[in-house]
Amino acid sequence: MDLVTVSAKSSGSSAQASAYTRNKLRQFRSALGLLARNHVVDLGKLRSVNRYEGFRLLSEDASSSSAGAVEYRVPRGDEDTLNIPFQFFTRGWVHALTKSEIAAFLMCLQMASEEEYRSISWKERAGLFGLSRDVYDAMQALEAYRLINIMRPRGRREDGTWRGFSSGGQPFSNKIRLNLRGLWRPAHEVVEAAVMKTAVLGKWSRPLGG
Template sequence: MPAEDGKVEVRLQTLKDLRRAELPAVTAAAQRIWEQGLQPATIRIRRSYVRNETMKLVEDERKPLPMADRPLSARMIAPKGVALKFHLTQLFAAQCAVKPGKPWFHPYPVEPTVQDDASWAGLVAVHATYKGPGIQSASVATNKRRQLTQALKKLEGLALIRATTGPGRARQGFEMLCENGKSTPAAGIPYSVPSSSEAYLEVPREFFTNGWVHVLTMSEIAALLMWFDALKFDPTRTSDTSIIVTRVTSDTRQGFYGLGRETYETHQQLDAFQLLDVIRPEERHYDGKWEDYKQDTSDLFCHRVTPTPQGFQRKADDVVLEVLQRRDILGTWSRSLNAPVRRHERIKMRPTNKKQKA
């Protein structure tokens, strides 16, 4: 079995496990704090969280940026672990609680307490399976606690949180620090919701309340953040001014966003999930390769991407489960036959002089 097929099979089983276990309760909890809070339509994320302020030099596609040179979101991409999902959930919860420009002084405890049943453990879905022997529920709870503790350690190492109670990793409380990358373990900047005067990208609130943050992979989430940023700050004009389109070149993807080729290729999954519409140049094959490619070719164009505003309004686990099952059978990332017509099929791109390969 090809390696990619094996990954899809594992992911499919993981999603089924999450659906049977805690995913419904976690998404219901997110919906509840949104309804009982300020009900923001989008969640603001400071731009420097996903994009370097200056472009870093990458000489070889096979040698990505050193970890220290990548923006914070790219540093949290890992096959296992929930640090990125955990942190994004913190930003969501903070913005349900306080207005732009304001700090959140009383974040939730990591685990429920007698005084308050709201907790981070109740807002983060973790694939914590039974490892046996012993009592199954206790084993799952221990596994989840371990993964959350590892995520807290990672976030603390990146100066995104700071402990507020007692020594040790099994702490109940922490203070959120600013996600702009300026904090250090020695001098943390308390978190406040980005104000309108700051540069920030926006994530639909349904990304959290419909469970997308839990069922997408780390690479898919990091790529999605890149596309949200590019769509806001680097749009390309089209014949239909109501449709925003963007593209990301290879140099930009690596030097600014710190993302490798594998992460970029998740546009296939994001398109199949109908979270993005991807416009592929005619000369480019499904796998991203070019026909008759030469280094000095003058008519190379990147993939273009346009958002699908209604995409996040569906239940994430239903959508992803269907796509994964189809991928497992057909071997390709594809949309349902009942999917709506792609928005970009009725637009024409205006000429551009950007010739770099994505």
């Protein structure tokens, strides 16, 4: 496991509350520094006193570089965008999911819906999103977190492989349906419960009552 998440809570004492505030500020500045190195945020001059104040958002389409910055603008209504539910950020999912799980979730968010099950072909997975077969493990995690539901064809294993598959056969893809209501739950509680049950059973599984 390459990620550990805990619920950050401050205590009632002023000293510990002050330490909590300093830690949050340090994390915020660290995040801004990372975004700046990837040319998504424009900060003040290096080592300047007020470097992190009044930062400027830059374009997300990789058009900014060290040679020049392109300022962020709100997308037009006719532009192709991906709407990410705000609970993904406010309930801690952006911090609790691994990079692979985030990539898999964004793919599902783009290609699937809450109304019906939909197949995501290997051409879409690899061609549009650049994701390998390893995404199947991430999808199992998302299912355990109750962020998606998976309908598997008969004979298909959870890791995406097939039982008794022959070279002349035509495999069917898993079908995915979103469960965005799952985003409303505190991410650290959901992930912790699912990971603990997975450690016991040796495979991804939804916690009882989770």
